[in-house]
Amino acid sequence: MTANSTPASGRYRVAVAGASGRMGRMLIEAIHNSDDCVLAGALDVPGSPALGIDATAFLGRASGVPITSDLREGLARAQVLIDFTRPEGTLAHLEACKELGVKLVIGTTGFSDEQKKTLAEGAEKVAVLLAPNMSVGVNVTLKLLEMAAKALSTGYDIEIVEAHHRHKVDAPSGTALKMGEVIADALGRDLNECAVYERYGHTGARDPSSIGFATVRGGDIVGDHTVLFAGTGERIEITHKSSSRETYAQGSLRAVRFLADKPQGMFDMFDVLGLR
Template sequence: MSDPTPLKIALAGASGRMGRMLVEQVLQAPDLQLAGALVHAGSDSLGLDAGAFKGLRTGVPMSSDPDLALGAAQVLIDYSRVEASLALLQRAVARGLPIVIGTTGFSAEQRAQMQVAGQLIPVLWAPNTSVGVNVVMDLLRQAALRLGAEYDVEIVEAHHRHKVDAPSGTALQMGEVIAQARGQALAEVATLSREGHTGARERGRIGFATVRGGDIVGDHTVMFCGEGERIEIAHKSSSRLHYAQGALLAARWLARQPAGFYSMADALGLT
């Protein structure tokens, strides 16, 4: 028999594009309850009801006070910026609060901090929470294993003009999946940009190309280029809805887990 008590969710970055989509989805889910909405101190939404943008009254104010926003939460979902995410991670550790982090742009050292926190609390970091994207990751792993380094890999990603990091976290994760399947370290084989007289393409490299413009939600295409054929595996987003639904799936799953550092693949049973 399922537990009738709703899971209490706090959202960090609640006034952003993903934050608002998450507010909507939490309010529509009978098994979830919005417990807190955290925004930065200069936000225009500060003090407003978390549902005001939809003309709804939730009783949860947009707050810049982490103690207020996290006080009643059972799981925190964070879509903010790197520095804010790392600060919230430490607060989550202090509270014993499971945390789903959807923020991208972390360095290797910063990702290591998340892994250390995972020794104390359940931490799930997902550069992309879409179920579809994570199924694509599994397809990429299979393709890389079977095609090998004889096929050149190029990853092309496109996002809206407001995205601040490049390549996207999803593109880098795709590169890591492919590199690991080939027995490589992405940092040693990634070509993140090209300009001028670059010479012939070196065998085994994984190339990246970035597009920024308009309101593109997120497009990713991976090309395995061989002699006489090209295999493309692509995912294109037309809405942030599937990101939000995946994040809530992750939160529900993470709330039942012991301390550990997890991924969407873990939550989806793809590992």
């Protein structure tokens, strides 16, 4: 059986990168509790104190899958790798996945344009699903934002406010940027040209074509996003709030199932949810 083939048991063999982290553990628990997925590999960085430990030990159960930093070992039995790590780590995983024929579900954020190009080139060899947020609710929210932006294309100022926990290292969040991209595309604008990420001092009047971003970091906030359409005499706010990473894990498993019959290509959660 090759890595890309569906197991005879009908269960998808899934490996998890960043296995000892908060998101990694949530993914492993979701896979463990799933009826159609099985944990096939668990990866972590060299030097991690979790190396060698059974990946489901934190659940008080044994999976027979040790956490390893050896990519070939961790991906040897996998059909799909779920990766919520850092851009550099994800790109290293991509190279191993291309070699071994393992598909990729990527929730990592903070990619540069050049790194996104590398991912797209990798998708010519193996199926890659890239989404800054795997939550079903967030992706439905993105569709609502597209509709709202088209209807409120004139006379409304657009601001995006996001809040996350103190440990998040990139800003604005990948989800906030995706919201900006969806809105800008709906308005026929280029986000790179109309985004405003900082305001300080005497800024002058607001450019009506701009899309503003504000970032909050603190505590254990899982993820809050609000898009404000501020007009004359009224304001429309579209908000999504995450209270648990479980929604990201369940969305990731939906992505795994979607990729089952996809040999190569670049996809996102709109493809998974039929929101095109």
